[in-house]
Amino acid sequence: MSSMMPGSRDLNLPRDVHDARSAVQEVVALQPFARLMGYRLVEAADLAVTLSLPLGVHLMQPHVVHGGAMSSLADAASTFAVLTRLWPEFWATTVEQSIQFLRPVTAERGEIVAFAHVRRFGKTISFVEATVTFEGREVATARSTQMRQPRPRG
Helix, strand or coil: CCCCCCCCCCCCCCCCCCHHHHHHHHCCCCCHHHHCCCCCCEEECCCCEEEEECCCCCCCCCCCCHHHHHHHHHHHHHHHHHHHHHHEEEEEEEEEEEEEECCCCCCCCCCEEEEEEEEEEECEEEEEECCCCCCCCEEEEEEEEEEECCCCCC
């Protein structure tokens, strides 16, 4: 006997690439912070997302890209990776994130790219790893815990 409600999706089943990408595009469109930062969706698949962030003088501290910009990009990619499976029925929020900065980014042009993938998708808690690169070189790595929550309404 199934415990699912009629018409609901089984969240244990992988999502196809088109639906995963649509879910992330919808979430980015709803988030003023994502638009403010200028995140660009590069790729999305079930439980995996690649986001980019264009560099500019506004992200510098003053000679390197601010760690908060890299951390924010890793966090967004990680949350969106979980949302490829959960959206629109549920939301995900970061419970904790650790980030290790491996090398500075001194460029004011180009983009940093974060690839995040879910290592374990759970009923309430999911574990995600993210890698941030610049020009193909790894500049930071992050791990986070994401919590499934009811979707915010309104």
